[in-house]
Amino acid sequence: MNKLMTVAAGLLLSTSAFASNVTLHNDTTVATSSFATKAEALVAGLSVAQNLSDMSQTELRFQLPVNAYQNVNNISIDNTEVKVEEFALVRGEVQYRAIVDVDYHFDAKESR
Secondary structure, eight states: OHHHHHHHHHHHHHHHTTOEEEEEEEEEEEEOOOBSSHHHHHHHHHHHHHHHHHOOHHHHHHHSSOTTSEEEEEEEEEEEEEEEEEEEEETTEEEEEEEEEEEEEEEEEEOO
């Protein structure tokens, strides 16, 4: 009986070793609404980038796609890049929107 309990305890301890923390690097894009001028779209994109940089860990958890992972911690934005995109929904009516590319990393629990 003692041997069985020792083996069971050993198996229990060894299975916890299969989960480890890993640092994952990811990227996503955020698009603004449409604007009449490139300058307005650029200002909006820079504002989005600044707002992301100012967010807390909890806020970033809801804004960045990390919900597919367990025990997410230490979310950090590495880089943001703002581009202005020109588009038209109707012929002759050009509009602009900012596309914010966000590179970030976070720690998560990896299970095997």
